[in-house]
Amino acid sequence: MNSRLRIRYFKEKISSIWMMVCLILVIILPIGIGLGLWYKSNIIIQEYSFSELFFSSEWAPNSGKFGFLSFIISSVWLTILSVLIAAPVCILSAIYLTEYANKKVLNIMHPVIDILAGIPSVVYGVWGILLIVPLVSKVIAPAFGVQTAGYTLLTGAIVLSIMIIPFILNILIEIFKSIPQELKEASLSLGATYWQTIKLVLIRKAFPGIISAIGLGISRAFGETMAVLMVAGNVAKVPKGLFDPAYPLPALIANNYGEMMSVPMYDSALLLAALILFVIVIGFNLLSRLAIIRYQKRI
Amino acid sequence: MAKKFLNIEEKIFKFLMKLSTLFIILVLLSIIISIFYRGLPVLSWEMISQSPKGGFYFGKEGGILNAIVGSLYLSVASTLLATLIGIPVALYINVYMTRHQKIASFIRFCLDLLWGVPSIVYGAFGFIVMVLLGLKTSLLAGILTVTIFILPIIVRSLDEILTTVPRGLHEASLSLGSTRSETSFKVFLRQCSGGIITGILLAFGRGIGDAASVLFTTGYTDYIPDSLGRPAATLPLAIFFQLSSPFPEVQDRAYAATVVLTLIILIISIITRIISKKYNKNQIEF
Numbered sequence: 001m002n003s004r005l006r007i008r009y010f011k012e013k014i015s016s017i018w019m020m021v022c023l024i025l026v027i028i029l030p031i032g033i034g035l036g037l038w039y040k041s042n043i044i045i046q047e048y049s050f051s052e053l054f055f056s057s058e059w060a061p062n063s064g065k066f067g068f069l070s071f072i073i074s075s076v077w078l079t080i081l082s083v084l085i086a087a088p089v090c091i092l093s094a095i096y097l098t099e100y101a102n103k104k105v106l107n108i109m110h111p112v113i114d115i116l117a118g119i120p121s122v123v124y125g126v127w128g129i130l131l132i133v134p135l136v137s138k139v140i141a142p143a144f145g146v147q148t149a150g151y152t153l154l155t156g157a158i159v160l161s162i163m164i165i166p167f168i169l170n171i172l173i174e175i176f177k178s179i180p181q182e183l184k185e186a187s188l189s190l191g192a193t194y195w196q197t198i199k200l201v202l203i204r205k206a207f208p209g210i211i212s213a214i215g216l217g218i219s220r221a222f223g224e225t226m227a228v229l230m231v232a233g234n235v236a237k238v239p240k241g242l243f244d245p246a247y248p249l250p251a252l253i254a255n256n257y258g259e260m261m262s263v264p265m266y267d268s269a270l271l272l273a274a275l276i277l278f279v280i281v282i283g284f285n286l287l288s289r290l291a292i293i294r295y296q297k298r299i
Numbered sequence: 300m301a302k303k304f305l306n307i308e309e310k311i312f313k314f315l316m317k318l319s320t321l322f323i324i325l326v327l328l329s330i331i332i333s334i335f336y337r338g339l340p341v342l343s344w345e346m347i348s349q350s351p352k353g354g355f356y357f358g359k360e361g362g363i364l365n366a367i368v369g370s371l372y373l374s375v376a377s378t379l380l381a382t383l384i385g386i387p388v389a390l391y392i393n394v395y396m397t398r399h400q401k402i403a404s405f406i407r408f409c410l411d412l413l414w415g416v417p418s419i420v421y422g423a424f425g426f427i428v429m430v431l432l433g434l435k436t437s438l439l440a441g442i443l444t445v446t447i448f449i450l451p452i453i454v455r456s457l458d459e460i461l462t463t464v465p466r467g468l469h470e471a472s473l474s475l476g477s478t479r480s481e482t483s484f485k486v487f488l489r490q491c492s493g494g495i496i497t498g499i500l501l502a503f504g505r506g507i508g509d510a511a512s513v514l515f516t517t518g519y520t521d522y523i524p525d526s527l528g529r530p531a532a533t534l535p536l537a538i539f540f541q542l543s544s545p546f547p548e549v550q551d552r553a554y555a556a557t558v559v560l561t562l563i564i565l566i567i568s569i570i571t572r573i574i575s576k577k578y579n580k581n582q583i584e585f
Contacts (some may be wrong), residue, residue, distance in 0.1 A: 015480070015483070019388065023387070023388050023391050023406070024453075026384070026409070026410065029411055029413060029450070030409060031550070032418075033416070033424045035426055037424065040427055043579065088319070090319075091315065092315050092316045092318075092319040092320075093323060096316035096319070096320050109324070111572065112323060112327050115565065116323070116326070116327050118567070118568055119330065119508070119561070120508025120510070120564065122508070122535040122539055122557070123330070123508070123557055126542065127334060129542070165323060169323075171360075178495060193309070194311065195308065195313075216415070219415050220415065223416070223418075224417065225510075226510045226511055230539070233379050250419045250511065253423060254511055257426075271427070277417060277419065278416060282412055283417055285411070289412070296578055
């Protein structure tokens with residue numbers, strides 16, 4: 001073997017090892033995150049009973065009360081509401097963009113979706129404070145006869161829904177594009193109108209995909225932190241209506257990081273909140289992604 | 300009769316579809332306009348060229364240079380680090396694993412899951428690692444956390460681009476006697492150079508805009524960090540903290556900082572567009 005070849009072999013070896021190491025690093029990362037959070041939050045799980053943690057809304061870290069109920073309910077409501085707002089907009093818009101829109105519209109919409117997806121969460125929060133908070137306190141709440149400063153569950157849900165729109169929309173567009181052209185042609189050639197084809201072939205065929213896209217939207221909404229933290233009010237009570245303040249799990253973690261080291265169990269409680277988030281988000285992601293994969297195989 | 304009804308139904312739905320699309324555009328416009336309308340008048344040169352001075356948080360002199368520099372340090376360093384780890388992973392999946400498609404798609408699946416993990420969870424995890432390693436809140440801890448956070452983004456977007464390399468090109472390179480690593484770096488990377496830059500820019504944008512992941516780990520300071528062991532201020536956190544101040548002058552700075560951050564994101568997205576347009580021309584097509 002001459003020396004140049006040997007150098008090439010050597011380079012090949014080195015870069016293969018480098019790649020392998022990086023790959024292993026990436027694969028153990030999710031396991032590491034899960035284990036790390038479990039390890040730290042185990043302290044509080046050992047100390048408190050399940051119902052004390054999850055079915056109590058009493059949150060008083062200084063006197064050792066860690067009831068997560070109001071945060072969990074806030075998170076669930078925020079997520080449901082925001083998906084309810086975002087999903088119809090995304091489905092309608094995705095059908096329009098894949099089936100009706102001409103090139104001009106697409107040329108505008110591509111950058112619009114990209115930029116919306118790229119705007120940082122804090123900027124959404126600032127926008128929420130500038131526009132949505134006054135909108136809720138001056139227009140929507142008075143219309144229902146409620147007085148509020150505007151930092152409510154509804155405000156959080158509106159801001160959140162806008163944040164997940166580009167995310168859901170991108171997946172939906174992929175899904176509608178993956179429907180085979182022949183299916184639509186067959187339906188059209190049998191005399192169906194374009195709208196009938198969309199309604200009875202496209203949407204029906206894409207239905208599992210739509211559900212998974214919404215599932216991914218749910219997991220995204222569940223973990224959003226900064227924007228919601230800025231507009232949702234943050235009062236540790238179970239919200240009773242749209243105009244009550246909400247205090248979701250991510251906001252709880254973000255808001256209390258400063259004092260958590262000085263109160264016993266506090267850090268463990270917050271890391272338990274992070275673990276709950278992690279498990280729920282990974283769960284929804286897993287189910288939706290598996291569903292999408294199965295759906296794509298069928299097509 | 301039924302046909303007429305169908306027509307009306309189609310019209311209504313088409314109207315709704317157009318309305319939702321228009322709504323999305325209007326929302327983006329409202330975000331940009333409201334932020335610039337509120338922030339531009341209070342943005343001044345002093346604001347972006349000075350660090351906070353004494354009494355800054357009571358509305359006295361100073362600016363947000365500490366946050367701008369801190370954010371740039373943090374996101375440039377973590378993007379570099381994530382690229383260094385991310386490119387080999389993406390190459391490995393696409394060049395080495397061609398015969399093991401099942402494993403490759405399993406890795407992609409894991410990466411997609413990781414992409415979905417909220418940044419606050421990365422922040423909490425970063426905090427645990429930081430405590431474990433005995434680090435204090437510092438630029439270094441922040442860089443590590445943000446690296447982990449943007450790593451899946453970078454690998455997955457590079458992977459999307461690398462899969463577009465034609466199989467013929469891959470085979471041609473191997474059949475000419477090049478090793479797999481040569482094929483990776485001299486063919487795949489070159490063929491996708493434009494797309495790779497856009498992928499890296501995307502991750503950079505994520506890194507600079509994210510607040511939740513650095514909240515625990517980077518800390519906050521009024522000074523420009525002079526070493527990796529010092530805490531650093533970041534733009535998103537500067538916005539967040541100053542906005543909760545009761546002083547209107549301090550709040551004004553938050554709005555000005557929002558304009559700066561939004562501008563950075565918009566510039567990144569414009570550069571991305573330009574590169575991806577240009578790069579489509581230089582590709583070898585089959």
